[in-house]
Amino acid sequence: MRKDVNTIKVKNQKKEKNKFIMSFENKIKELNIKLPEAKPPVGSYMATKIVGNLLFISGQISIDDNGQLIQGKIGKDLSTEEGYEAAKRCGLSIVSQAKKACEGDLSKIKSCVKLTGFVNSTEDFTEQPKVINGASDVVASIFGDAGIHTRAAVSTNSLPLGVSVEVDAIFELN
Numbered sequence: 001m002r003k004d005v006n007t008i009k010v011k012n013q014k015k016e017k018n019k020f021i022m023s024f025e026n027k028i029k030e031l032n033i034k035l036p037e038a039k040p041p042v043g044s045y046m047a048t049k050i051v052g053n054l055l056f057i058s059g060q061i062s063i064d065d066n067g068q069l070i071q072g073k074i075g076k077d078l079s080t081e082e083g084y085e086a087a088k089r090c091g092l093s094i095v096s097q098a099k100k101a102c103e104g105d106l107s108k109i110k111s112c113v114k115l116t117g118f119v120n121s122t123e124d125f126t127e128q129p130k131v132i133n134g135a136s137d138v139v140a141s142i143f144g145d146a147g148i149h150t151r152a153a154v155s156t157n158s159l160p161l162g163v164s165v166e167v168d169a170i171f172e173l174n
Contacts, residue, residue, distance in 0.1 A: 023106070023107060024106040024107065024109065024142055024143060027142050027143075027144070028095075028142055031142070033092065034065070035092055035095055035096045035099065036065070036089070036092055036093055036096055038093070038096040038097045038099070038100040039093070041058065045058055046058065047097055047100075047101075048097050048098075048100070048101040050173065053110075053172055053173045053174075054170060054173070055098060055101055055102075055172075055173055056168075056169075056170055057097045057098060057101070057168055057169040057170070057171070058168055059118070059166040059167065059168040060090045060091075060093035060094050060166065060167055060169075061093075061163040061165070061166045062086035062087070062090055062163045062164050062165040062166070063089060063093065063163075064089060065089070069161055069162070069163055070085075070086040070089065070163060070164050070165070071161070071163055071164060072120070072162070072164055073120050073121055073125075073164070074120065074121040074122070074125055074131055074164055074165075075122035075124065075125030075127075076122045077164075078164055080130050082164075083121075083127075083130075083131035083164055083165060084130065084131055084133060085134060086131075086134065086163075086164045086165040087117060087119075087131050087132050087133070087134030087135040087165045087167060088134035088137070089134075090117070090135050090165050090166065090167035091134060091135035091139050092138060094115075094167060094168075094169045095139065095142060098169070098171055102173070107174070108174055109143065109171055109172075109173065109174070110146065110171075110172040110173055110174045111143075111147075111148075111172045112139050112140075112147045112148070112149040112169065112171050112172075113149055113150065113170040113171060113172050114149050114151060114169065114170045115132070115135055115136060115150075115151045115152075115167055115168070115169050116152045116154070116167065116168050117132030117135055117151065117152065117154065117165065117166070117167045118154050118156050118159060118165065118166045119132065119153065119154065119155050119156065119164070119165055120156055120157070120158060120159040120162070120163065120164050120165065121155045121156070125155065128153040128154065128155050129153045131165060132151065132153035132165075134165075135167045
């Protein structure tokens with residue numbers, strides 16, 4: 001893992017006969033994480049879709065723990081650190097959607113394959129990877145080695161509802 005100030009360290013989760021000794025649910029409790037409610041889609045799409053053994057999760061936008069949108073441009077209205085926290089909230093929403101798609105059983109998750117993060121940022125902002133680390137770090141902290149993923153961190157001039165960050169995900173299922 002990266003050694004950034006904002007990076008959550010991943011503790012290796014020991015495996016026993018291909019099962020995790022510490023369940024992902026226990027890890028969420030240990031980290032004192034309260035998952036947000038998995039929101040239904042607000043357009044002509046599905047929040048999640050399972051194809052074969054892959055779980056696709058539609059883009060999750062930055063919403064704070066009070067249900068308020070985290071809006072504004074990173075590099076103008078919000079700092080890199082505030083963007084990191086917004087991306088972290090997207091990561092938590094991804095975990096909530098994964099849990100709902102797995103009928104409440106996160107042990108069905110084999111690994112996180114990829115996250116794609118979109119950062120509503122100014123033209124000269126170049127720290128998109130540091131922002132999207134918020135989502136990457138929370139996924140890796142919950143899922144351990146199974147949470148290590150590939151990723152893209154992309155700048156955009158606008159996101160739906162003026163939010164600061166949006167992240168989508170692909171998981172492999174058992």
